[in-house]
Amino acid sequence: MVQETGTDLYSGVLRFYTLNDVRRYLKELLERYQKDYDKSSNVIGSLLRTEGGKGMEVIMSKGWAKVGSMFVNVSDPDKGGMEVTFQLVTEMKPRISKTEEVLKTFDSVEQLPVEANSTYLLYLHAGVPERLVIDSTVPPPENFAFKGEFATVQ
Amino acid sequence: MLEVSVMVEGIDATRLNDKATENATSNYSLNVSLSERDRSSEALVLSFSLELTSHPQAAKFKVTGSATLKGTKEEIKEGISAPDDNKPPPILLMIYERIYSTLYVLSGALKVPHPLPNLLKKSS
Numbered sequence: 410m411v412q413e414t415g416t417d418l419y420s421g422v423l424r425f426y427t428l429n430d431v432r433r434y435l436k437e438l439l440e441r442y443q444k445d446y447d448k449s450s451n452v453i454g455s456l457l458r459t460e461g462g463k464g465m466e467v468i469m470s471k472g473w474a475k476v477g478s479m480f481v482n483v484s485d486p487d488k489g490g491m492e493v494t495f496q497l498v499t500e501m502k503p504r505i506s507k508t509e510e511v512l513k514t515f516d517s518v519e520q521l522p523v524e525a526n527s528t529y530l531l532y533l534h535a536g537v538p539e540r541l542v543i544d545s546t547v548p549p550p551e552n553f554a555f556k557g558e559f560a561t562v563q
Numbered sequence: 564m565l566e567v568s569v570m571v572e573g574i575d576a577t578r579l580n581d582k583a584t585e586n587a588t589s590n591y592s593l594n595v596s597l598s599e600r601d602r603s604s605e606a607l608v609l610s611f612s613l614e615l616t617s618h619p620q621a622a623k624f625k626v627t628g629s630a631t632l633k634g635t636k637e638e639i640k641e642g643i644s645a646p647d648d649n650k651p652p653p654i655l656l657m658i659y660e661r662i663y664s665t666l667y668v669l670s671g672a673l674k675v676p677h678p679l680p681n682l683l684k685k686s687s
Contacts, residue, residue: 423604424604425603425604426602426603426604430603430604434603549602550602552598552599553597553598553599553607553609553643554596554597554598554599555595555596555597555598555643555652555655556594556595556596556597557594557595557651557655557684558592558593558594558595558684559592559593559595559651559682559683559684560590560591560592560593560682560683561589561590561591561592561593561615561678561679561680561681561682561683562679562681562682562683563679563680563681
């Protein structure tokens with residue numbers, strides 16, 4: 410299997426030890442989504458420019474047939490591929506906007522009164538950050554430090 | 564599975580004795596310091612400093628850098644915990660293993676005894 414385009418979307422709960430780590434994670438997430446979006450939308454944009462003036466018909470395939478519970482395209486792979494890429498780009502937009510919005514308003518989360526030594530549970534649904542739990546019951550691990558004296562041996 | 568990457572950020576190597584040769588007995592003591600630089604839920608970045616001094620004095624090496632451990636919380640904990648009081652934590656062995664070839668080449672260039680490849684904790 411080779412991934413042609415798109416984004417791996419995480420659903421689950423991540424624990425962070427500082428709010429700064431949460432912010433950094435969200436920033437990296439947004440950058441990754443933006444990069445994937447640009448890559449896919451450039452493919453569509455370039456095709457629309459090449460086929461100038463023809464509009465959406467150049468990416469809408471008529472070769473789809475319903476087979477079982479899935480649509481399958483056997484007769485028009487170029488347009489079929491473009492159409493699914495277009496669908497992907499359309500789905501990416503709200504994910505980017507939501508993540509952008511969360512990051513933009515993250516200051517207000519950072520201003521909340523939080524007990525020292527709290528940790529943070531971030532819930533992501535299909536790649537979108539939806540909830541944050543400030544957990545004062547599970548402290549971050551203690552800072553690791555080690556000093557020792559050794560001898561080199563055979 | 565725990566993934567470890569080691570980045571050397573500084574090396575200082577000094578020949579301390581004119582009469583030292585590569586063939587002399589190579590007893591080195593090693594002072595180690597590891598400290599946490601950054602931590603996330605799936606990674607821990609440590610700063611390290613390793614100072615090796617040969618006995619009798621022929622050479623001194625100091626290597627500093629960072630080691631990144633990536634894995635689950637349990638794997639990371641296992642990586643930094645010494646199995647018993649006389650053994651170094653696994654991460655220290657990994658760091659020493661990764662920088663050993665550099666130390667070997669440097670000691671050869673300085674014409675001083677080569678450090679040996681394994682570590683044993685000194686009794687206090």
